[in-house]
Structures are given as C-alpha cells and as structure tokens.
Amino acid sequence: MTSQQKAVSSFEEKFRKVLTVQRLALIIIAVTVFLLFRPLFLPMKIGFQTQDFYNHIEALQPGQVVVYSSDTGPSDFLGGRRDIYKAVINHLIEKNVKIIFHPTGAAWSGATELYKQLTDLRTLTYGTDYVFLPYVSGEEMAWASFAADMKGFYKTDVYGATLSSLPIMADINSLADVNLCVVQYGIFTWGEMFVRQWPTKYGVTMICMALFSTLQAWYGTYVKGNLDLDLGFAEYEKLRLIPAEHILRMEARNVVSLMIIGLVILGTIFYWASGVRREARTTMGV
Amino acid sequence: MELWQLLMMFSGIAIGLMGLSLLWFGNTYFFAFAENWLIGGYAAIYLSANIQGLNSAALTQIASGRFLLIIPLIAGFLVFTRWTRFRWAARYPVAVMSGVGLGAIVGLTMRSQLISMVTTTAGELVALKGPAPFTDPISAIVMIVGVLTVLTYFLYSITFSRPFHQGSGRWVAKVGRWFMLVAAGYLWSKIFLTEAVDVTTDIFIMWVRRTVQEVQIYLGMPPL
Numbered sequence: 001m002t003s004q005q006k007a008v009s010s011f012e013e014k015f016r017k018v019l020t021v022q023r024l025a026l027i028i029i030a031v032t033v034f035l036l037f038r039p040l041f042l043p044m045k046i047g048f049q050t051q052d053f054y055n056h057i058e059a060l061q062p063g064q065v066v067v068y069s070s071d072t073g074p075s076d077f078l079g080g081r082r083d084i085y086k087a088v089i090n091h092l093i094e095k096n097v098k099i100i101f102h103p104t105g106a107a108w109s110g111a112t113e114l115y116k117q118l119t120d121l122r123t124l125t126y127g128t129d130y131v132f133l134p135y136v137s138g139e140e141m142a143w144a145s146f147a148a149d150m151k152g153f154y155k156t157d158v159y160g161a162t163l164s165s166l167p168i169m170a171d172i173n174s175l176a177d178v179n180l181c182v183v184q185y186g187i188f189t190w191g192e193m194f195v196r197q198w199p200t201k202y203g204v205t206m207i208c209m210a211l212f213s214t215l216q217a218w219y220g221t222y223v224k225g226n227l228d229l230d231l232g233f234a235e236y237e238k239l240r241l242i243p244a245e246h247i248l249r250m251e252a253r254n255v256v257s258l259m260i261i262g263l264v265i266l267g268t269i270f271y272w273a274s275g276v277r278r279e280a281r282t283t284m285g286v
Numbered sequence: 287m288e289l290w291q292l293l294m295m296f297s298g299i300a301i302g303l304m305g306l307s308l309l310w311f312g313n314t315y316f317f318a319f320a321e322n323w324l325i326g327g328y329a330a331i332y333l334s335a336n337i338q339g340l341n342s343a344a345l346t347q348i349a350s351g352r353f354l355l356i357i358p359l360i361a362g363f364l365v366f367t368r369w370t371r372f373r374w375a376a377r378y379p380v381a382v383m384s385g386v387g388l389g390a391i392v393g394l395t396m397r398s399q400l401i402s403m404v405t406t407t408a409g410e411l412v413a414l415k416g417p418a419p420f421t422d423p424i425s426a427i428v429m430i431v432g433v434l435t436v437l438t439y440f441l442y443s444i445t446f447s448r449p450f451h452q453g454s455g456r457w458v459a460k461v462g463r464w465f466m467l468v469a470a471g472y473l474w475s476k477i478f479l480t481e482a483v484d485v486t487t488d489i490f491i492m493w494v495r496r497t498v499q500e501v502q503i504y505l506g507m508p509p510l
Contacts, residue, residue: 022310036495073331080488106335134342135335139309141383144390155347192399196391200398213473220417221406222363222398230484245491252487253480260483 009274024263028256036254042254044247050235053207053225056180057088062096064179065172065232069143069194071185073107077114082234083244088182089119091240094204098168099130099180102146104185108135109158126168132158140193147198175202185210191215197223209233292504302452306489407433435462 020204066200136142145153151163191214199222207225236249288336298373368376439462441447449455
C-alpha cells in the first residue's frame with residue numbers, strides 16, 4: 001500500500017468514526033425540519049402520469065359518474081395524505097360529477113365524517129351528489145361483485161339507507177354506467193386485481209393514486225393516469241396551484257436524496273482510492 | 287382546535303418519540319410501550335371495523351330478508367373449526383374461496399396480463415411507436431428486446447432452452463438478466479430509498495410542522 005493509499009484509508013476510517021448512523025440520522029432530521037419551514041422552492045417538472053391523471057379529471061362533464069375507491073381510514077385521512085385527498089376530491093366536486101365512494105379498507109366508516117368536514121363535500125347533498133358505500137371484506141371478489149351489480153351487492157349505504165332509494169343510484173347499476181374510476185391503494189398486489197375486475201371487464205377508464213411500479217405493466221392500456229405517491233402528489237398540487245404539504249415534502253426528499261447519493265459517491269471514491277479490497281461480507285453472516 | 291385535542295396531539299407526539307427512541311437508546315420500556323400501544327390500537331380498530339363490516343354486509347342484510355347470505359356466513363364461521371376436533375370442516379370455506387377465486391380471476395388474468403400485453407407489445411413493434419409519452423421508435427425496440435430476452439431467461443426446458451443458457455445464444459438470457467436487474471434496481475431505489483425519505487418527512491410534517499402551526503393557531507398567532 002502506498003503512502004497516499006494509507007492516508008486515504010486513514011481518512012476514511014476517521015470519517016466512518018465521525019459520521020455514525022445516529023449522527024447521520026440527526027443531520028437528516030435537522031435538514032428535513034429546516035426545509036419544512038424554509039422551503040427552497042426548487043423547480044419541479046410535471047410528469048406524464050400526473051398530467052394524464054389531471055387531464056382525465058379535467059375532461060369530466062357535469063353529471064357524469066365517478067367511483068372513488070380508497071382504503072383510507074381516519075388516521076390516513078388526517079395523516080400524511082390529508083392534503084392530496086382533499087385536493088383530488090375537491091377537483092372532482094369542481095367538475096360537478098356524481099361521486100360514489102367505494103371503500104376497500106376496514107377502518108373506512110370512521111373516516112366518512114372527516115371526508116365531509118375536510119373537503120367541499122359539505123356543500124353538496126348526500127344521496128344526490130355523492131354516496132358513501134360500506135366496507136365489505138373479500139377484496140377482489142367483493143370488488144368484482146360490486147362492479148357487476150352495485151345495488152344488489154351493497155343494498156344499503158354506510159348509514160343503512162337502501163341504495164335504490166338514493167337519487168344518485170337511480171341510473172347506476174354496474175360499473176358499465178360509470179365514467180371514471182379513481183383508485184387509491186397501498187397494497188402492491190391490489191393494482192392487478194382492480195385492473196382485472198374493472199377496466200379489463202367493463203372498459204371503464206381507471207386512474208390511480210399508487211406506486212407506479214405496481215401498475216406500470218398496464219399503464220396506457222388499462223390505467224390511464226397515476227399519482228406516483230409523494231412525487232405525483234406534489235406535481236398534482238403544483239398543477240392545481242395548491243400550496244399543500246407534498247410540495248414541502250418533495251423539497252426535503254430532493255435535498256435528502258441528493259445527500260444520500262453524494263454520500264454513496266463519496267464512499268465509493270474512498271473505497272477505490274484507499275486500495276483496500278475487503279472480503280465480501282453478507283448480512284446473513286455466511 | 288380544542289384544548290383536549292391539543293393534549294391528544296401532544297400525547298401522540300410523545301408516543302411517537304418513544305417509538306423513534308429505538309434508534310438512539312435501543313429496546314427500552316418506552317419503545318416497548320409505543321410498540322404495544324400501536325399494535326394494540328390497530329388490533330382494536332380492525333376488530334371493531336370487521337364487526338361493523340360483518341354487521342352491515344351480512345347480519346343486517348339477513349335480517350332484512352336476504353336469507354341466502356346465511357350460507358356464506360356459515361361457511362365463514364367454519365374457518366374457526368380449525369381450533370376444534372372438527373378441523374376438517376375448515377377445508378370447505380377454503381375450497382369454496384379457491385374455486386370461486388380461480389373462476390373469477392383466470393379468464394380476466396389471461397386477458398389483462400397476457401393477451402393485452404402481447405397485442406400491445408406487438409402493436410408497438412409494428413408501428414415502431416412506444417406507449418405515450420415514449421412514442422419514439424427506440425422505446426418500442428427496447429421494449430420488444432426486453433420482453434423477448436426476459437422471456438428467454440425464463441425458458442427452463444433442458445432440450446430447447448440449453449442454447450440460450452449454455453450455448454452460443456447465452457448472451458440472450460444475459461441481456462434479459464440485465465433488463466431485470468435494471469427493473470429491480472429502479473424498484474429498490476423507488477421503494478426503499480425514496481419511500482424511506484418520504485416516511486421520515488411525513489413524521490416531521492405531522493409532528494413538527496402541524497404541531498407548531500396548531501399551537502400558533504391556538505395562541506392566536508399567524509401560522510408559519
């Protein structure tokens with residue numbers, strides 16, 4: 001080992017000692033908290049998925065029917081997704097469409113009042129402009145049955161009123177009567193279930209709020225738009241000119257991601273410059 | 287925000303900090319308290335929600351005259367016979383769910399995951415135009431190369447696939463492997479790197495930013 005390699009190696013060892021995991025976590029926390037109150041307003045390009053999502057909602061005509069499917073419970077709705085759910089639901093309301101809220105999460109019934117409080121749903125008439133369906137377990141089978149015969153499958157709304165007695169459901173029987181499905185899910189395997197049972201079978205347009213990797217294979221064919229989690233949420237909020245929290249989150253994400261990439265590059269440079277070739281180790285201890 | 291809501295918010299922050307303390311102080315009583323609080327809370331919420339679901343999806347509807355729903359209800363309860371000496375009865379709901387599930391899934395899976403995929407990929411190749419916004423010919427060619435080489439990698443026939451794994455055509459399977467590695471790398475970075483950062487940011491937006499704002503509103507100050 002040359003003297004230069006020794007110097008690099010010794011610097012690397014010191015660097016490792018100074019920058020422990022705990023200290024790195026503190027730095028990330030400090031940077032994140034600073035950016036939450038003092039955003040840098042970095043430029044943001046609107047991606048094609050977000051633009052498609054936005055365009056499909058913009059193309060809705062008054063009186064058309066939208067199924068809004070979500071696994072959101074009260075904690076999700078008050079948590080990190082609060083602003084984006086508000087933004088999307090308010091966008092739908094602006095277009096004067098009828099909204100059928102289709103739950104896929106067990107904690108749904110606790111969130112219905114929050115939906116009314118936090119969005120412009122409070123300005124609409126329940127049963128005429130929108131309806132909350134109750135949660136039914138069974139995942140794909142339940143969604144397939146709902147799509148085939150909405151009133152036969154559910155019978156009542158979340159409050160126990162008969163679905164067929166609600167004006168909004170007068171001309172809606174199956175998913176074939178729906179113009180757009182806005183689907184939000186968190187479990188990765190759900191994407192293909194929705195694709196299978198809704199757009200494939202009924203030809204209905206489906207846009208999502210989910211991780212792009214879980215629906216990439218069907219994008220363009222069955223899925224026509226998507227908000228790719230925080231990135232998509234921030235882009236959508238920018239498109240809608242809403243100063244919401246996801247734009248701040250993107251600032252933090254950009255800075256912290258750059259920092260991580262920088263550290264990886266730095267580590268790689270030190271590794272190669274030090275000339276030390278360590279034996280490959282695995283976390284499995286073998 | 288009412289005073290009790292503010293207190294609830296601070297209690298939530300305290301429990302959250304106890305959870306985060308694992309990073310600096312290890313598995314302490316505080317961390318264990320937060321962990322058990324979370325698991326117990328979720329169990330309570332989901333138990334309550336499932337009872338409500340059972341009530342609205344089955345019991346209420348049976349009471350209103352849909353007596354045929356008694357059959358799936360009984361089939362569902364048969365699952366619990368696994369805890370008794372009549373455990374054989376638990377096979378029936380599993381068999382019914384598997385049969386119905388397969389019936390509802392297989393045909394649509396063929397259409398959505400096979401036929402549509404093949405026609406779309408072939409269409410893109412013929413038109414030399416990838417899916418929007420990748421409407422250039424190169425994207426279409428890359429897509430078809432990726433599909434064919436990845437499929438080749440998964441050919442397991444000893445007779446017919448040996449040339450692609452060991453013979454002169456082994457570069458084909460190797461290209462397929464590269465395509466899969468790139469996809470896996472993207473997936474890894476997307477899920478484990480960016481989502482981890484998002485979760486961190488989420489915590490501080492909820493704990494720090496919203497708390498500061500709520501306290502400011504409570505005290506009649508303009509929020510940051």
